[in-house]
Amino acid sequence: MPTSLFRLKALLTGLAIVCLAVGTLAFQQSKPSPEAKERYNRARQYLAQGEKDKALEELKAAIELAPEFVEAHRDYLDNQRDKAQSFIEQYEAKVKQNPNSAVFHYLLGKVYSNADRREQADAEFQKALEIDPNFGWALLAVGTSFSSKGDRAKAIEFWEKARWTAGDSVVLRSILASNLSSKYASSLEEAERVLQLDPNYVAAYPIKWQAKMNMTLGSPQTRAEVLKDIQRLETEKAKDIEVLKAVQRGYQILEDQDGVERVKKTILAVDPKYFERQDQQFYMGMGIDSGKMIYFRGPAAARYFRAEELKDPKEQLAVYSQVEKEVQEADVKHYIIYPALLRTYLKLDDLDNALKIMEILDKAGLEDQTLARLKDELARACLRLKTRLDAALDQNKRSVELWRKSIKELESKDQKESGGSAYARAQLAQSLHLQGQLLLEQGLTEQAIAALNESLKLNEQEGAALDLGLAYLKAGKQEEAIGALSLAYSFDGEKKQEAKAALERSYGEREKAKPLATLLAEAADQRRARMRQAALTKSLAEMAKMEVKPAPEFEVETLSGKKVKLTDLRGKVVLLNFWATW
Amino acid sequence: MEFPHLQKIHDEYKGKGAIVAMISIDQERYKVGPFLEKNPNSALMLLSNSEVESAYKVQGIPLTLIIDQKGMIRYRHTGFSPGQETELRGVIEALLN
Numbered sequence A: 001m002p003t004s005l006f007r008l009k010a011l012l013t014g015l016a017i018v019c020l021a022v023g024t025l026a027f028q029q030s031k032p033s034p035e036a037k038e039r040y041n042r043a044r045q046y047l048a049q050g051e052k053d054k055a056l057e058e059l060k061a062a063i064e065l066a067p068e069f070v071e072a073h074r075d076y077l078d079n080q081r082d083k084a085q086s087f088i089e090q091y092e093a094k095v096k097q098n099p100n101s102a103v104f105h106y107l108l109g110k111v112y113s114n115a116d117r118r119e120q121a122d123a124e125f126q127k128a129l130e131i132d133p134n135f136g137w138a139l140l141a142v143g144t145s146f147s148s149k150g151d152r153a154k155a156i157e158f159w160e161k162a163r164w165t166a167g168d169s170v171v172l173r174s175i176l177a178s179n180l181s182s183k184y185a186s187s188l189e190e191a192e193r194v195l196q197l198d199p200n201y202v203a204a205y206p207i208k209w210q211a212k213m214n215m216t217l218g219s220p221q222t223r224a225e226v227l228k229d230i231q232r233l234e235t236e237k238a239k240d241i242e243v244l245k246a247v248q249r250g251y252q253i254l255e256d257q258d259g260v261e262r263v264k265k266t267i268l269a270v271d272p273k274y275f276e277r278q279d280q281q282f283y284m285g286m287g288i289d290s291g292k293m294i295y296f297r298g299p300a301a302a303r304y305f306r307a308e309e310l311k312d313p314k315e316q317l318a319v320y321s322q323v324e325k326e327v328q329e330a331d332v333k334h335y336i337i338y339p340a341l342l343r344t345y346l347k348l349d350d351l352d353n354a355l356k357i358m359e360i361l362d363k364a365g366l367e368d369q370t371l372a373r374l375k376d377e378l379a380r381a382c383l384r385l386k387t388r389l390d391a392a393l394d395q396n397k398r399s400v401e402l403w404r405k406s407i408k409e410l411e412s413k414d415q416k417e418s419g420g421s422a423y424a425r426a427q428l429a430q431s432l433h434l435q436g437q438l439l440l441e442q443g444l445t446e447q448a449i450a451a452l453n454e455s456l457k458l459n460e461q462e463g464a465a466l467d468l469g470l471a472y473l474k475a476g477k478q479e480e481a482i483g484a485l486s487l488a489y490s491f492d493g494e495k496k497q498e499a500k501a502a503l504e505r506s507y508g509e510r511e512k513a514k515p516l517a518t519l520l521a522e523a524a525d526q527r528r529a530r531m532r533q534a535a536l537t538k539s540l541a542e543m544a545k546m547e548v549k550p551a552p553e554f555e556v557e558t559l560s561g562k563k564v565k566l567t568d569l570r571g572k573v574v575l576l577n578f579w580a581t582w
Numbered sequence B: 001m002e003f004p005h006l007q008k009i010h011d012e013y014k015g016k017g018a019i020v021a022m023i024s025i026d027q028e029r030y031k032v033g034p035f036l037e038k039n040p041n042s043a044l045m046l047l048s049n050s051e052v053e054s055a056y057k058v059q060g061i062p063l064t065l066i067i068d069q070k071g072m073i074r075y076r077h078t079g080f081s082p083g084q085e086t087e088l089r090g091v092i093e094a095l096l097n
Helices: A009-014 A034-048 A052-065 A070-078 A081-097 A102-114 A118-131 A136-148 A152-165 A170-179 A184-197 A204-216 A220-236 A241-253 A257-270 A274-280 A298-307 A313-326 A330-347 A351-362 A368-385 A389-412 A420-441 A445-458 A462-474 A478-490 A496-507 A516-545 B003-016 B029-038 B050-055 B084-096
Strands: A283-287 A293-297 A555-558 A563-565 A573-579 B018-024 B044-047 B063-067 B072-078
Touching: A034 A052, A034 A070, A052 A070, A070 A081, A070 A102, A081 A102, A102 A118, A102 A136, A118 A136, A136 A152, A136 A170, A152 A170, A152 A184, A152 B050, A170 A184, A170 A204, A184 A204, A204 A220, A204 A241, A204 B029, A220 A241, A241 A257, A257 A274, A274 A298, A283 A298, A293 A298, A293 A330, A298 A313, A298 A330, A313 A330, A330 A351, A330 A368, A351 A368, A351 A389, A368 A389, A368 A420, A389 A420, A420 A445, A420 A462, A445 A462, A462 A478, A462 A496, A478 A496, A478 A516, A496 A516, A516 B072, A516 B084, A555 B050, A573 B003, A573 B084, B003 B018, B003 B084, B018 B084, B029 B044, B063 B084, B072 B084
Parallel strands: A573 B018, B018 B044
Antiparallel strands: A283 A293, A555 A563, A555 B044, A573 B063, B063 B072
């Protein structure tokens, strides 16, 4: 699978910034004493300031004062995820002492979940619900478990139910509001409820704004309302970090970059270390060709991620070079940082340094397809600059080898999912096209013709057909040239005019026997017929392999709010494509 | 984004009994309108909800399916590969014949 074109949804949600918020709370099970609540609130403040040790002390004290204080337990556990294993015994003992407490079963589930013991966690959440079917936290947890297994509908069912039993816990309601973002009406109601219960729980504002925007698809009126809300908060409480965070998120929702930048400066003025602490929690994941995930975490990852947005390659280079010095993990270096450095050098036309990076990558043991793509990018840059063509040809020859090897392996594995070796074949065709161009540039016409012919056999592309035609002309092979050029023309693509011009130059006397226009029309017809036949044969084979299942019914909306059901489209062949703007 | 070829398929087959329906899974639905203003598309543009995502087990995008005239799924592929357009056309042609 090509890395850059395939994205996992979970990754993007993983990048969402975790919101911490200071707020008072009330709790429905056994209400914690005012003293316990005070200590808990102090802990939240410490957490917001990055004072984790002090926060943990306060949380411990709050738990001692109120043993069933769920919010305090949650923060206590979630801020020590790395030590999740060590809490198991302790919370198992709590359950033994209080076997009929939904709270402790839930908390044990939370501990198991933090320790990645999913099944045990689910069992405890279920027990909590058996004891108290209306226990909001357990409903939340069961929903989250369904969500992580990909069953969003079931997840939402549980979260919706949790809304009715959440009582006056603003933390729970705020999480529900955020989780239910795709159910914007529920999300809006919950966020507004939180703000009613506690106007200082400002983390609920962005959830409310986003829900409103989603509901009206960002109508001008909603935008104006949201902006008014944001500006009111910004002026009323300009010194409160939690408020500023909400305000910044608000400007992000409105896509007001000036607003985002302005608030960022204000945040830095109030708390210079704020973003550094945020970066500690940052992580990103990248799926590589084999499907393995590479995770890149911490401040260096955050800086790398932001540098991707920079417009000036020189600035990017500075960031990537610095990050390279800081990072230790080999996979992150080899799959993320060096490729970024290589591409940046290519943007800067700095081939010497790009070649140096390639030397490192050659020894890195990268997956074949990844390495092959990088080598071709390098070779293509050399061709564009018409320098270091020897080096370019070396790189490209290696990439051709890698693609050949990859195809062999994929074919022998008898890939079940369609497209595996087809992708590698298409890539090999591109590599061979590049090889042809490089050889032509070096004056090695015969070799170029061989590479271009092989490329076209693997995958008919107009660029390769045009270059082959030009190569034949150079070699004085008129008939072959006319064949390749009319093929290039028949694509009806961007090379059409170039192909036609070359044909007009070389067609000459042949015009009498058969006018060029007729030849071109025939070429276009032939190509269409050939493509159709090839596609049919291949697709019939693919379809024969596939198990035929009924398509689940659905009802969705158009942008203008019109409802569309799958059954409305019955009788038609429907190509259904799930996509996203990001 | 694999707009251009799906757009072509839609324009070419809409009179012949096949259409392209694109479902945006954006959580921020309000971004879809402005995006489509910049990148106009003649296919049927729809907004996702959690029910349809669950029912079709959408784990990664782009996810492409082809459903025949009787409502049966005949093709399913996650991700994008260069040869896919030919494959999609082939399945559609086979179903229309």
